[in-house]
Amino acid sequence: MYTKSKATINTILEAARTQFIEKNYADVTILDIATRADASKGALYHHFSSKEDLYLKMMHHYLTEIQSVIEVVAENNTGAYRDRLYQSVLVFLKLPHELHSILSLVRRDINIFRDPMRNELIRAYQSAIPEQVEAILRDGLVSGEIQPFDARLLSWQLVALVEVALQPYSRRVMGEPEAVAESVIHLFLDGSATHRA
Amino acid sequence: MYTKSKATINTILEAARTQFIEKNYADVTILDIATRADASKGALYHHFSSKEDLYLKMMHHYLTEIQSVIEVVAENNTGAYRDRLYQSVLVFLKLPHELHSILSLVRRDINIFRDPMRNELIRAYQSAIPEQVEAILRDGLVSGEIQPFDARLLSWQLVALVEVALQPYSRRVMGEPEAVAESVIHLFLDGSATHRA
DNA sequence: GTCACAACATACCGGATGGTCGGTTTTTAT
């Protein structure tokens, strides 16, 4: 087994991530990525069959990483519900910046691919984030801590609020991740007209 | 004054909107747009100096249209605050579908242009929607109907919630625009843990 | 050491596309 190969592949995946985050899919050239990875087009095409293939493999790689981190917290169902929600949001907010960017990227690009590939992307994203949020919220609906409503819709709304909280401006206004998470949970559960405890 | 010119320009703007919504910026060719508008490349380049110029003019055209619609409701400050908020969200939800798509488009593409153009796009978008929402929310903060918090951040959060509500799945679950608007306002002001009146 | 194959390098091809340019048609003013 050639071990150097693995290293090259990882370097290419990393370079691809950086480039695709920085520029539009069409504006990233194969040569850009290869150069960034200190490799050649030949090396790149030896490991990946096309530009799309590289994009997809890169996405899978990092989405899987995100998923495995979130899973740990999502599956824990001890303690007060509100706190459990808080912990989930917090661990998400504390993900390294590159992984947050990956999520922005998949949402941005999800419409530019056609259907075999598009579907695979959607599935990977869904299972990395929204499905897990939905599972948590379902528990809250069952226990009555959340008023009856569509669980999927609620999960989208929560994700949307967290996404807003990721903006640099938000972090500047709200401060540390702990404060951000608390603020998001407050708005989501109690609303903006309710006084904070 | 050549009147046919105006008509041609509008047809091209419309074709551009359709194409840019349907496909990625890079995947839309000048010929696509010209063909769709029953015009030629020559005609297009007679009225617009480049692809970017066309994109920008198109955005300005439709964002201005949106802005003028929203302004009317935003500036009305009679009646109960909650109702005023409700009316604003409602009029937004009732915008024609093409205009909703324009907003998705600007958010999607805002990162693919470089800075003179990018900035102009951002400014156009800001004044079309977020600034007006912020103005409304500020009134609620002053009157105490919303608990003290950063107005800009609140406006982003409200916009994010409304955006979720625009998804086809949301409309299917929540029904008519009136019900959608009410649901969004409820979540925003009272939270998901509070029983609906 | 040597053989086989994986890993990598690079010159090249073909197709697509943004933009140009000379010429033609249509519109408007007088």
Next chain:
DNA sequence: ATAAAAACCGACCATCCGGTATGTTGTGAC
């Protein structure tokens, strides 16, 4: 009616880039 200018057309150019083909270098098994 006519002339001038705006509007329009479509062939052409230059460039860029994904992908391939062919050759070279490195690695590991024996």
